Amino acid sequence: MLSGAGIQAAEALAIKGSLVIIGGNLRADNAAVWERIVQLAGGKGARIAVFASASAYPETTGMSNVERLDKYGADAFFVPVAVKLAGVDYKAMADDPEVAAAVRGAGGAYFAGGDQERITRALKHPDGSNTLVLDALWDMYRRGGVIAGSSAGAAIMSSTMFGAPKPVLATLKLGVADGHEITPGLGFIGDDVFVDQHLLVRGRFARMLPAMLKKGYKLGLGIDENTAMVVSPNRDVEVVGYKGALLIDLANASAQDGPFNVANVRLSYLDNGDRFNIATRSFTPSPDKADGKLDPAKPYYREPLFSADILGNSTVVDLMAKLIDSDQQDAIGLTLGSPHGVQPDLGFEFKFSRTSDSVGYQSSTTDAYSVYNVRLDIRPILIRRPLYQYK
Incomplete structure (x- = not known):
């Protein structure tokens, strides 16, 4: 059967x-x-x-x-x-x-x-x-x-x-x-x-x-x-x-139970x-990227990677592309929301990490990337309200 x-x-x-x-x-x-x-x-x-x-x-x-x-x-x-x-x-x-x-x-x-x-x-x-x-x-x-x-x-x-x-x-x-x-x-x-x-x-x-x-x-x-x-x-x-x-x-x-909290998601673009x-479950890059596999020993980006609005237009893909071509092990994104919205004190941290399975390709004709098997962990964070001006 x-x-x-x-x-x-x-x-x-x-x-x-x-x-x-x-x-x-x-x-x-x-x-x-x-x-x-x-x-x-x-x-x-x-x-x-x-x-x-x-x-x-x-x-x-x-x-x-x-x-x-x-x-x-x-x-x-x-x-x-x-x-x-x-x-x-x-x-x-x-x-x-x-x-x-x-x-x-x-x-x-x-x-x-x-x-x-x-x-x-x-x-x-x-x-x-x-x-x-x-x-x-x-x-x-x-x-x-x-x-x-x-x-x-x-x-x-x-x-x-x-x-x-x-x-x-x-x-x-x-x-x-x-x-x-x-x-x-x-x-x-x-x-x-x-x-x-x-x-x-x-x-x-x-x-x-x-x-x-x-x-x-x-x-x-x-x-x-x-x-x-x-x-x-x-x-x-x-x-x-x-x-x-x-x-x-x-x-x-x-x-985990409680506010949304998930670990070891695999994300690919x-x-x-x-x-x-x-x-x-196999990936095949486009023909223009077939010879463009990124070498982790030769990263392009060399600074910490962070976004304050991970839910913005294409932000997640931009951050993943930089991470896969970076000397950084992880990248952080946040989403906070309006102080007048639902549960205003609750936000989320998105942590993207390179693992041994992570691989990236770059096009030979454009600056486009393909990114496979990046780890994503999301955890809730507490936002202190009101937000005070730095002095």
Whole structure:
């Protein structure tokens, strides 16, 4: 009899399709991502079902994405299954055999951004069972089609997604609850990987940790804006686009009770062109970094590394890049919050450390870094209020 992991591996192998998971704000001129979606759907003339189920204005959003996909060579069509679509019974559409047949016969599907709970509300029955259209999506994906999604369309890729989350720092302080901050997703990537989006721009890597610990995930993938993770049938993840993705590994992490406190998280930054295989846990740097492995004996940075706002735009990646190319053993980041916010006396220290497994690569053509297997420890700190001026 197969173990739980064996069953999961067998199910993954049964899927012949691919995923394109986009962190949000995908620009019209990001040809690398749009063209990959069309290619994976079958190439020029590929039929792609466009879902604007998450949008507050589904028809406008849907038709805009249809036009964009057509510009890149697809033959896209709008699927009228959306909670906010005026004059349409979305429940009836989600169980309409003709709509389901059109989706099943497509080479791919694209989910636009908005509110991800609108997607699950539209495609799942109240009892949690699949609608005909969701069954059709799964059938298309298993047979070799591509499912792409941006922002909210990325959030639904894992079996658990953020529903109505608090701000990142408040999430660290107060945690997450089932049915509120976190809710069921559609699980196209499998039950073993947690996915989040808008990751680096909004400092969301930190909110992934409480959610992953709550639900028992060991692996998390967070993708930044205007960037995609392309997941192939063999579970190979390739980063394509403007920025990159963070991989969070909790296989050997330990958490303590009380205020959020976790040790031995492994954090990796995958830049454009990098690959990571979910099944083998192996990294492959992009071709322009293949010969750029950093020599710890020849560091570039030679001063203590610190950030007073670790949740700032891309701060975590900047600090990791400096650490891996530094003579320092660790780097410190803080997040404190407003004196008028929730639990104002509580902050957190993020300690990033190089270990024997840590490795970095630098591009031969740009100053971009890839950083694998940095240790992260987060501990609560007490902030003395009020803050006094130095005399």
